Amino acid sequence: MLKSKIAxxxxxGMLLAIFVVIQFFRxxxxxDSQQDATQDIATIYPMPDSVQHMMQLACYDCHSNHTRYPWxxxxxxxxxxxxKHVQEGRQELNFQEYxxxxxxxxxxxLKRMKEQITAGKMPLSSYTLLHPEARLTPAQKQAxxxxxxxxxxxx
Amino acid sequence: xxxIIISTLALTAITFAACNNxxxxxxxxxxxxxxxxxxxxxxxxxKTLATVKxxxxxxSPATATALKAVIDSYLQLKNGLAADDDAATAKAAEAMSxxxxxxxxxxxxxxxxxxxxxxxEDLKEHAEHISKNTGNIEHQRExxxxxSEDIYELAKAFGGGQPLYHAHCPMYNNNKGALxxxxxxxxxxxxxxxxxxNCGVMEELIQ
Numbered sequence: 001m002l003k004s005k006i007a008x009x010x011x012x013g014m015l016l017a018i019f020v021v022i023q024f025f026r027x028x029x030x031x032d033s034q035q036d037a038t039q040d041i042a043t044i045y046p047m048p049d050s051v052q053h054m055m056q057l058a059c060y061d062c063h064s065n066h067t068r069y070p071w072x073x074x075x076x077x078x079x080x081x082x083x084k085h086v087q088e089g090r091q092e093l094n095f096q097e098y099x100x101x102x103x104x105x106x107x108x109x110l111k112r113m114k115e116q117i118t119a120g121k122m123p124l125s126s127y128t129l130l131h132p133e134a135r136l137t138p139a140q141k142q143a144x145x146x147x148x149x150x151x152x153x154x155x
Numbered sequence: 156x157x158x159i160i161i162s163t164l165a166l167t168a169i170t171f172a173a174c175n176n177x178x179x180x181x182x183x184x185x186x187x188x189x190x191x192x193x194x195x196x197x198x199x200x201x202k203t204l205a206t207v208k209x210x211x212x213x214x215s216p217a218t219a220t221a222l223k224a225v226i227d228s229y230l231q232l233k234n235g236l237a238a239d240d241d242a243a244t245a246k247a248a249e250a251m252s253x254x255x256x257x258x259x260x261x262x263x264x265x266x267x268x269x270x271x272x273x274x275x276e277d278l279k280e281h282a283e284h285i286s287k288n289t290g291n292i293e294h295q296r297e298x299x300x301x302x303s304e305d306i307y308e309l310a311k312a313f314g315g316g317q318p319l320y321h322a323h324c325p326m327y328n329n330n331k332g333a334l335x336x337x338x339x340x341x342x343x344x345x346x347x348x349x350x351x352x353n354c355g356v357m358e359e360l361i362q
Contacts, residue, residue, distance in 0.1 A: 105277040108301045115297060 022076040027083035030090065032065035039099030044106070045151045051143055055095065058123045058134040062089030064096045070130065107155060114148045117141055204340075205359040207321075209314035211267055218262050222309065223316030224254035225278075229306050230338050232285065236299055236345035237352065241292040248285035248295075255279055270312045274305040281305070296346055300333040307334060310361050318362040324355045334358070 010018070037043055042052045061067045067086050073079045093109055101109065116122040117136075128135045136144070214222075228251035235244030255278060263271055281302035285295045310319050320337045327333040327346040335345050335355075342355040 102273055102276045104273055104305065105280065108277055111301070112297070 025076060025080075027079055029069065030065065030067040030083075030086050031069075032096075036065075036096065039097050041095045041098035044099045045110075045155070047147050047151075048143070051147045054136065054140055054144060058128075058136055060095060061131070061134075062086050062127070063093050064090070065094065066096070103155075107152065110148050110152055114145060117144060204320075204357055207311060207359050207361045209310070209361065210270075210312045211264075211314075213264065214267070214313050215262050217259065218267070218313070219316060221254070221258040222313050224257065225251060226306065226310065226315045226317075226319070226336075228254050229302070229336065232299070232302075233335055233337065233345045234343070236292070236296060237343040237348060239292060239348040241289050241295060244292070244295050245286045245289040248282045251282040252279065252286065255282065267312070270308065274308050278302060278305045292348075296327075299335075299345065300327065303333065303335045306336055310336060315361060318360060320360055321358045322355045323358050326351075326354065336361075 041047075042055075047055075056064075062085060069082070073082050093113075098106060098109075113122070118141075123131075123134050123136065228247050232244055232247035232251065235241070235247050255275065258271070258275075260268055260271060260275070281298040284298045285302070288294045288298075307321060315336070317338060320340050321334060322337055322342060323332060323334050324344055324346045325332045333346055337343070340357060340360075342353050342357070344352055344355045347354055
C-alpha cells in the first residue's frame with residue numbers, strides 16, 4: 001500500500017536514481033576482528049562442541065560481535081534492515097560478551113533462552129527462512145535445552 | 156508473528172485449562188496442587204506468617220527513599236498485571252526505570268553495594284522489556300517473574316519502606332511456580348490475572 005503510494009509520486013527514473021544513491025550509504029559491519037573468547041558463553045559455561053557449533057550457526061549472526069553477512073546485505077535498503085536487526089539482537093543478548101553480565105542476568109538469560117527455544121520463537125523464522133543451516137531439528141533443540149538445564153542446576 | 160500469536164493462544168489455553176482443573180471452590184490459600192498444599196500447611200494465616208527483618212539496619216535515608224520509589228513502581232506494575240492491564244503495567248515499568256536511574260550507588264556501603272549491584276542490571280533489563288511490551292502481557296509476565304526475584308532480594312536486604320508480603324503462585328510456568336511481593340495480605344495474582352485472581356499462597360512478611 002505504502003509502496004504504491006510512494007511510487008505514484010515518483011517517476012521510474014527517479015526511483016532508480018534513489019535506489020542508486022542509497023547504495024552509497026552502507027552501515028558499518030558487525031565484524032569484530034578481535035575475536036575475544038574470554039567472555040564467550042562457551043568459556044563461562046562450558047558446553048559440548050556440538051552445542052557450541054549449533055549455537056554459532058543458529059544464534060551468533062545476531063547475538064555476537066561477528067555476523068556472517070549474506071550477499072544481499074550488500075544491497076540497500078536490505079543491508080540497513082539487517083543491520084538494525086543485528087544491533088537489536090546483540091543488545092538483547094551477546095554470547096561473546098556473556099561474561100560481562102551480572103551473575104543474575106546470566107542465569108536469567110539462560111532461562112529465557114530456554115523459553116524462547118521451547119516456544120519456537122528462536123531462532124526467528126524470518127531468519128531460518130533464508131538460513132537453512134540455522135534451522136534446528138527437535139533433537140538439536142533438545143541438546144541445547146539439556147545443556148541449559150544442566151548448567152542451571154550447577155550455577 | 157503468526158507463530159507467536161498461535162503459541163501465545165495455545166499457552167493461554169493450556170494455562171487456563173490447568174487453572175480450571177486445579178482451582179479450589181472457595182479457599183484463597185488452599186490448592187489442590189501438591190506444592191501449594193505443602194505451603195498451605197505451613198503458612199495458612201497472617202497471624203502465623205513468618206516475619207523477615209531486612210538485613211541492613213544502616214540504610215541511609217536517601218537510599219531508603221530512592222529504593223522505596225523502585226518498590227512503589229514494582230507494586231504498581233504488579234497491580235497492572237493483576238488487573239490484566241498491559242498498558243498500565245508498561246507505564247509502571249517506565250516509572251521503575253526512572254526510579255532505578257535515581258538510585259545513587261555511591262551512597263551504599265560496600266556490603267549494600269554488592270547486593271544492589273547483583274540485581275541492578277537485571278532489574279533494568281526487565282523494566283525496559285516490560286515497558287516495551289504493551290500488547291504482550293504474557294511476555295511482560297515472563298519478565299515480571301524474574302524481576303520479582305530481584306525485588307525480593309532487594310526488599311530482604313534493604314526493606315521495602317513499608318510492610319511487604321511475599322506471595323507464591325505455584326502454577327505459573329507449568330507448575331514451576333513464581334513469587335511476587337505485595338503491599339497487601341490479600342491475594343491478587345499478577346501471573347494469572349482476573350481468571351484466577353485469588354490463587355496463591357502467602358509465604359512471609361518483610362518488615
